[in-house]
Amino acid sequence: MMEDRFEQVQEEAPKEINFLLAEEITRETGNPVLSCFQCRKCTNGCPLTFAMDYYPDQIIRLIILGQEDEALKSRTIWVCSSCETCTTRCPNGIDIAGVMDYLKQKAHKKGLVNYKNNPSYAFQKVFLENIFKTGRVHEPKILTDYLLKSGAWKQKLENGSIWRDIKLGLFLLKNRRMRLFPPRVHTNGHGLPESKMN
Ligand code: SF4
Numbered sequence: 001m002m003e004d005r006f007e008q009v010q011e012e013a014p015k016e017i018n019f020l021l022a023e024e025i026t027r028e029t030g031n032p033v034l035s036c037f038q039c040r041k042c043t044n045g046c047p048l049t050f051a052m053d054y055y056p057d058q059i060i061r062l063i064i065l066g067q068e069d070e071a072l073k074s075r076t077i078w079v080c081s082s083c084e085t086c087t088t089r090c091p092n093g094i095d096i097a098g099v100m101d102y103l104k105q106k107a108h109k110k111g112l113v114n115y116k117n118n119p120s121y122a123f124q125k126v127f128l129e130n131i132f133k134t135g136r137v138h139e140p141k142i143l144t145d146y147l148l149k150s151g152a153w154k155q156k157l158e159n160g161s162i163w164r165d166i167k168l169g170l171f172l173l174k175n176r177r178m179r180l181f182p183p184r185v186h187t188n189g190h191g192l193p194e195s196k197m198n
């Protein structure tokens with residue numbers, strides 16, 4: 001049985017492996033991805049595998065095999081919450097969370113994602129834009145930007161869940177768990193307060 005599977009894998013394996021992506025990631029992020037020996041400790045500790053299309057160890061494997069498109073188009077890189085559990089567990093010192101971030105940036109630069117086809121991307125973008133602009137998180141702004149840009153408002157309006165969200169928002173405002181207006185922090189455009197600019 002095992003031999004059959006081995007033969008199949010050999011049959012399907014690319015004849016020439018392209019190491020360029022692995023070398024690029026090692027150079028750009030300092031992560032020795034080629035030292036991965038597929039122990040799966042990263043995947044076994046990851047709390048979000050249920051929502052991924054490839055497990056974290058498989059993403060590393062795709063990188064090693066030079067399967068760039070597969071890695072960049074995967075849902076996994078956007079599902080990853082950068083909790084770094086995998087990074088802590090890797091016996092080879094690979095910062096898998098950092099690798100996921102690198103792949104996200106590369107997918108973004110190559111224009112492979114947009115607000116509509118990827119709600120995780122939409123959320124990450126509006127979150128970072130909010131931080132860069134105000135230096136602090138302003139939840140009502142993030143939520144409204146997210147709903148509008150991702151197009152999620154349409155679905156919420158259709159299924160009625162938008163009213164539950166509004167009710168929750170009003171409850172949080174009333175109990176001072178959320179601010180109506182953004183905090184007044186002057187930033188340098190990169191999320192840092194002006195006092196830290198010099
Ligand atoms: S824990 Fe590290 S060595 Fe093990 S599979 Fe994951 S990346 Fe590879």
Ligand code: SF4
Pocket residue numbers: 042045046047048056079080081082083084085086087096097100
């Ligand atoms: S950083 Fe991402 S891949 Fe690693 S354990 Fe957390 S969610 Fe999973």
